[in-house]
Every structure is written in C-alpha cells, then in structure tokens.
Amino acid sequence: MPFQVGKALHPPIEFGVTCDNSRDNISSLNGRYSELTGSCWLQESRPSLYQSLVYYRRHFVKPDNPELYGGDDKLFAVASQRIDYESLLDEMGGNCSDRTEALY
Template structure:
C-alpha cells in the first residue's frame, strides 16, 4: 500500500523522517530562486502561481494531477495527524504503519472536529471574513451540483467541522474530490475582484475549501475516522478566544490567521 502524505510548506522547517511524508514547497512558481529541497508544486500540471489565493490547495492540486499513489493525504508544516500522546510531538505523528492500518479500515482519515460552540460555520465566516464568498459558493453548488446543496446547508448550520484541509484518503477518492472542489472554486474565482483584497483576505479559497470537505464526504456517504490534530509549537488560546469574541460581538474581522 503506497501512501503519500503531503506536508505543505512555504519555508524551510523541520520535517518528519518517515518516507510516508512528502514535503511540498507551495507557491514555487512565484519564488523560482527559492529551493527548499522539497517537491515543488509547479511541476507538471499545476496551479502554483495561484498559491496566494489557494494556500495549501496548490499542493493537493499538484498531487491530484501528477502523483502516483494508492492513498494521498494533506497536512501542514505546523499541523499534523497522529494517534499518540506525549511531550515529544514529533514522536506522536502518524507513522506509516499506523496510516496503513487506518486506511485498511476506513475510507477517509480526518482530524478531530474543530468546535466553535457559539458560532455556526456560516456565522463564523460571516463575522470573520467576507460572507459574499460563501454566498457565491452556495449559488454555484445550487446551480451546478444541486445534489450537494442539502449537505451544504446542513454543514453551514453546525458549530463544528473538520477543518484545516487535512485528510488521508484513497487516491481515487481524492481525484473525485478534487475534480468537484476545484470546479467550484475556479467558478467562484471568476467572480472575485482581488484588487480590493488584502493578502490575508485573498487566501479565501483555502478557507472555503475547509468548509466544503464535509459537504462532499456526507453527500458521497463515505465513512471516516477521526484522529488527533497535532499542532507544532504553542497556540495562543487566550488571544484566539479574544479575537473570536471580538469578531462575533463587535464585528471585528480577522486581519491575520488566528
């Protein structure tokens, strides 16, 4: 069983030693002189130049079009999947053997749900970003993929979701997912005026796709298994909560990643 878990990164950083992980330099087309020694996302058919708008999705697009594997996954240089607990986070990352065992039993492997408690996914996006992005997405789904609209509406009402564009799944499933996802995102892209967006706000397609993964999984009826999301470094939870509440109650949009 050939499993490749892409590790999206835009800078040099520590990487897992196991060959089940494939570090991918995202946005390589925009930085041709920067060679991190990782798999570049601008080889073969690619959207590397769209990285300022698609974030880590340029890595999965490259894999969709160019990578040969039985299963593929996507994680980030700061966020991984794992099953163990311990002080040394690098020792807790999902191993090749663990990934193989999970893939034999489940269609899709996901991180544990991210819970927002007092916000639905729709209202959280509305309070932190430009809700017209989701409105355009919904309109395209209603027109071109109406069978996905019930799941879309249901997912948007929830106070939780499988976030961060992290997963492991059969390559055939990933091919199917990417064909659906990128068709929608490319159509949304045609309706966006990027000249009015900051660099932070321009990364909207990575955010929209976070919300669409559950829509696709539930419409298809594929089974999934949740495992730990391992954050490298420390998250400033008091600050996260502060900005979360400021967005909800005082209309202060996010100006940087939270």
C-alpha cells in the same frame, strides 16, 4: 513525500523537495488558494486511490531532530520522517502507506 507549494511565486526559496510548479499546475495562484495548489498538483501528478495532505508542519516537528530545512531558520525545522507516519498508520489498524502518495 514532502513537497513545496507556491514555488512559482517563490523561485529563490529551495528546500530540496518536489515542488508544485511542474507538469500541469496552478502554483502561481498559491497566494490566493494556499494548499489547494498542492492538492491540485497531487491529483494531476501523482494519481492514486488515496491522498493526504499535512500542511501545518509545526504540529509534527520532532524536537530531537537537529536537521533543518532552510539553513539555520528554526521556522523550517524538519518534520517527522515518512517512517514515523507509517508506524502511526500501522498502529491505527493497518498499513495505509502503500495507498497513500503524500504524507506531508
């Protein structure tokens, strides 16, 4: 599930994904705590036995995927889709996707 962290600090930036400024959150502290605001949001909003964050999206950009977040800004090229991560988890010895709430 892709989600945007620090949304409270950047309200005009819209990626069309879930944001960390809903429910009980510390989104306004993102400038100081970075991805931890997203981690806290996950713990409060999406309780599950296993959680994972991948916050450096450029590691997972698919060069053959022309779809972009953020219009023409190449910085926000869409990262791999959830199904790509699920197939990688399967190859690693078991489907963990049913136990993982956030793959991004």
